[in-house]
Amino acid sequence: MSTTGYGVIEIVSRKALCRGFGGIRNSGKSIPLAERLQVVYEGIREVVTTYAPEHCAIEDVFYHENVNTAIVMGHARGVAMLAAQQAGVAVFEYAAREVKMSTVGSGAASKQQVQAMVQRLLNLKTLPRPQDAADALAVALCHYHRIKFRNLKTALK
Amino acid sequence: MSTTGYGVIEIVSRKALCRGFGGIRNSGKSIPLAERLQVVYEGIREVVTTYAPEHCAIEDVFYHENVNTAIVMGHARGVAMLAAQQAGVAVFEYAAREVKMSTVGSGAASKQQVQAMVQRLLNLKTLPRPQDAADALAVALCHYHRIKFRNLKTALK
Numbered sequence: 001m002s003t004t005g006y007g008v009i010e011i012v013s014r015k016a017l018c019r020g021f022g023g024i025r026n027s028g029k030s031i032p033l034a035e036r037l038q039v040v041y042e043g044i045r046e047v048v049t050t051y052a053p054e055h056c057a058i059e060d061v062f063y064h065e066n067v068n069t070a071i072v073m074g075h076a077r078g079v080a081m082l083a084a085q086q087a088g089v090a091v092f093e094y095a096a097r098e099v100k101m102s103t104v105g106s107g108a109a110s111k112q113q114v115q116a117m118v119q120r121l122l123n124l125k126t127l128p129r130p131q132d133a134a135d136a137l138a139v140a141l142c143h144y145h146r147i148k149f150r151n152l153k154t155a156l157k
Numbered sequence: 158m159s160t161t162g163y164g165v166i167e168i169v170s171r172k173a174l175c176r177g178f179g180g181i182r183n184s185g186k187s188i189p190l191a192e193r194l195q196v197v198y199e200g201i202r203e204v205v206t207t208y209a210p211e212h213c214a215i216e217d218v219f220y221h222e223n224v225n226t227a228i229v230m231g232h233a234r235g236v237a238m239l240a241a242q243q244a245g246v247a248v249f250e251y252a253a254r255e256v257k258m259s260t261v262g263s264g265a266a267s268k269q270q271v272q273a274m275v276q277r278l279l280n281l282k283t284l285p286r287p288q289d290a291a292d293a294l295a296v297a298l299c300h301y302h303r304i305k306f307r308n309l310k311t312a313l314k
Contacts, residue, residue: 033250034242037235067224074231078194079239081232085191093190 002028004040004076005132008051009122009140016144018122019051021133033072037079044083056084057092057143059099059135094142099135102142114138159185161197161233162289165208166279166297173301175279176208178290190229194236201240213241214249214300216256216292251299256292259299271295 007021024043026036048056058081061073084091097107103117115134119127121141128134164178181200183193205213215238218230241248254264260274272291276284278298285291 032248034238034248037239038242041239061228067227070224071218071227071231074228075235075238078232078235081191082194082198082236082239085195091189091191 002026003130003132004043004080005130005134005136006044006047007128007133007135007137007140008047008053009137009144011144014148016122016141018124018128018137020047021128021137023130023132033075037075040076041079041083044080045087048084048087048089053089055092055143055147056081056089057094057139058084059139060093060095092143092146094139094146099138099142102145103138111135159183160287160289161200161237162287162291162293163201163204164275164285164290164292164294164297165204165210166294166301168301171305173279173298175281175285175294177204178285178294180287180289190232194232197233198236198240201237202244205241205244205246210246212249212300212304213238213246214251214296216296217250217252249300249303251296251303256295256299259302260295268292 003023003025005021005023008019009016010019011017024040026039058077061070061077081091100109100114101107103109103121104113106113109117111131111134115127115131118124118134118137118141122128122137128137160180160182162178162180165176166173167176168174181197183196215234218227218234238248257266257271258264260266260278261270263270266274268288268291272284272288275281275291275294275298279285279294285294
């Protein structure tokens with residue numbers, strides 16, 4: 001765990017607009033895990049306080065190639081979810097494949113492809129950086145697409 | 158994740174005394190993960206507030222047989238560590254094998270053996286229950302033994 005990315009979008013007239021993004025940086029393994037978790041928690045808490053989102057969408061870590069990394073990411077994910085939950089923000093979870101599929105159209109898309117597509121979809125002047133922030137924006141867009149699709153299905157019933 | 162065990166010991170005249178133990182219960186998978194994490198966080202927060210411990214010792218989850226379970230446990234562990242960290246309590250981590258070795262004398266000890274040994278070491282009238290609370294007491298005892306050993310080594314230098 002070194003950077004926890006976040007991205008905030010707002011839907012205005014059915015169009016997704018980027019409101020903010022960034023990375024919560026951690027000093028890495030030289031700092032005890034409990035302290036790093038506090039940094040993530042406070043960072044997400046600040047984002048939630050600043051933007052007061054309606055929903056929080058988060059990528060799951062269940063398909064990470066390295067088990068130990070996935071478990072440590074689970075810790076960070078836990079405190080991030082807690083920060084949203086405590087602010088009364090509903091938390092939604094998406095698989096990495098689902099996010100890639102939704103933004104790029106392929107579950108096997110590269111990180112660079114996701115980054116470029118996020119730039120295009122949100123009409124950003126430059127590539128969203130760090131990579132983790134681009135990923136976070138992609139998760140937010142994925143969530144918006146899911147909701148839109150769900151509402152459409154309900155309307156057609 | 159269904160029960161998060163905790164156990165509190167106090168060292169009086171170099172003897173470990175049991176001050177409290179129990180389990181923070183969760184309704185299981187029918188409740189969203191973010192809500193379950195909040196229950197764990199608030200439970201540990203309450204324990205920390207009630208007993209004002211000097212240290213917090215926690216078992217690591219890195220050797221769990223099921224990867225997905227280990228990741229979900231990582232989430233719970235993350236919020237538990239956060240609760241201690243926020244209260245200014247130093248967090249120490251121990252491998253399950255290390256805890257078993259320290260209490261029973263064998264890294265491959267069964268849960269029942271750990272439970273029985275914890276009862277004996279802390280002079281409890283009945284077996285500590287739930288099992289997760291017995292495990293937590295074992296982690297606390299392991300931490301005490303480590304500190305004692307470390308202090309001894311320092312004294313001998």
